Amino acid sequence: MKVSTITSLLLIAIACVVVLGQTGGNKMSDKLTVKKTLNLAVAKEIAAEREAGKIIGMCPLRLWTKPDACIKDTKPSQVMFFIIKK
Amino acid sequence: MKKIGEIFQRLFGVPRLVFGVQHFLYADFVAGLVPAIFPARIFWVYLTGAAMIAAGLAFIFNRKALLAAALLGMMLSMFVLLIHIPKFAGGDLSAISWTRRLQDLAIAAAAFILAGILSQREAKNNLLKNISKVSRYLFAILLIVFGVQQFLNPDFLTAKVPVYLPFRMFWVYLTGTAMVLTGASVLINKKGRLTAISLGAFLLLINLLHHGYLVANGWHTPLFWTAAMLDLAITCGVFILAGDLCEEEVSL
Numbered sequence: 261m262k263v264s265t266i267t268s269l270l271l272i273a274i275a276c277v278v279v280l281g282q283t284g285g286n287k288m289s290d291k292l293t294v295k296k297t298l299n300l301a302v303a304k305e306i307a308a309e310r311e312a313g314k315i316i317g318m319c320p321l322r323l324w325t326k327p328d329a330c331i332k333d334t335k336p337s338q339v340m341f342f343i344i345k346k
Numbered sequence: 347m348k349k350i351g352e353i354f355q356r357l358f359g360v361p362r363l364v365f366g367v368q369h370f371l372y373a374d375f376v377a378g379l380v381p382a383i384f385p386a387r388i389f390w391v392y393l394t395g396a397a398m399i400a401a402g403l404a405f406i407f408n409r410k411a412l413l414a415a416a417l418l419g420m421m422l423s424m425f426v427l428l429i430h431i432p433k434f435a436g437g438d439l440s441a442i443s444w445t446r447r448l449q450d451l452a453i454a455a456a457a458f459i460l461a462g463i464l465s466q467r468e469a470k471n472n473l474l475k476n477i478s479k480v481s482r483y484l485f486a487i488l489l490i491v492f493g494v495q496q497f498l499n500p501d502f503l504t505a506k507v508p509v510y511l512p513f514r515m516f517w518v519y520l521t522g523t524a525m526v527l528t529g530a531s532v533l534i535n536k537k538g539r540l541t542a543i544s545l546g547a548f549l550l551l552i553n554l555l556h557h558g559y560l561v562a563n564g565w566h567t568p569l570f571w572t573a574a575m576l577d578l579a580i581t582c583g584v585f586i587l588a589g590d591l592c593e594e595e596v597s598l
Binding site for chain 2: 274
């Protein structure tokens with residue numbers, strides 16, 4: 261087998277590990293749940309707006325995937341900036 | 347250097363392949379990023395995902411890589427025009443958005459540089475060669491901007507220093523200085539190849555230390571993988587830039 265083929269297969273394997281690694285655990289939450297108190301007001305407002313279908317995109321990604329960790333680490337101003345409304 | 351360049355050309359395909367698959371895994375989320383003027387948003391998500399997977403495979407297997415690089419550069423440029431600029435015009439001046447839009451622009455520039463290298467080897471398409479030359483200087487300017495960001499905005503950096511390293515800010519500033527120097531070297535056409543190779547090796551190391559640590563502590567966190575892939579794409583871009591400068595030296 262040629263070196264280039266082995267390199268290609270190795271890189272494909274790396275990509276597979278990256279994809280499988282992120283899909284194996286917590287699934288992306290469809291509903292935004294807020295438990296921590298830090299930035300709670302902002303997070304609740306965002307959650308309500310999303311429920312009402314006003315929010316169509318939002319960053320940081322952690323607000324979708326790990327709301328608790330996001331609320332703990334992210335300043336309200338940083339969250340507020342990334343809401344895109346219809 | 348040609349061999350190293352080819353390895354990073356192939357490695358450049360890995361983030362693209364991963365991002366492509368992510369478009370299918372997180373289609374609902376990605377659909378939110380599609381501009382509101384587009385009908386059938388989910389269709390565009392799947393189309394973009396499929397295009398990214400095809401580009402990733404083309405780079406990894408080194409088949410139709412020239413076409414893939416040119417199309418990828420065009421697609422990312424479209425992202426900048428249709429997603430990032432409207433967000434900017436809409437008042438989104440946040441630090442993270444600046445970082446993201448400049449990173450997309452840098453990866454687009456890297457794709458065009460790669461297209462230029464491959465085009466040069468195959469001795470065709472002068473337009474691509476010219477776009478590639480412009481992209482080289484654009485990438486150099488973006489390196490300077492990323493470098494300055496290391497000093498101004500340590501929350502949303504392109505080159506992240508591992509949290510466990512001692513004298514962390516020293517490393518942050520050193521990385522910033524290295525980026526500025528590399529960008530400037532390429533712009534003034536002096537020692538550009540050497541600085542680009544050094545910066546690429548340095549970025550590869552700190553990315554490995556930073557993202558390796560994060561992924562080890564959050565194996566199933568998509569954000570960590572996405573950030574790692576983004577930084578890998580930029581690092582590959584630096585090596586592609588170095589490869590481009592080498593090709594130019596050979597052809598002179």
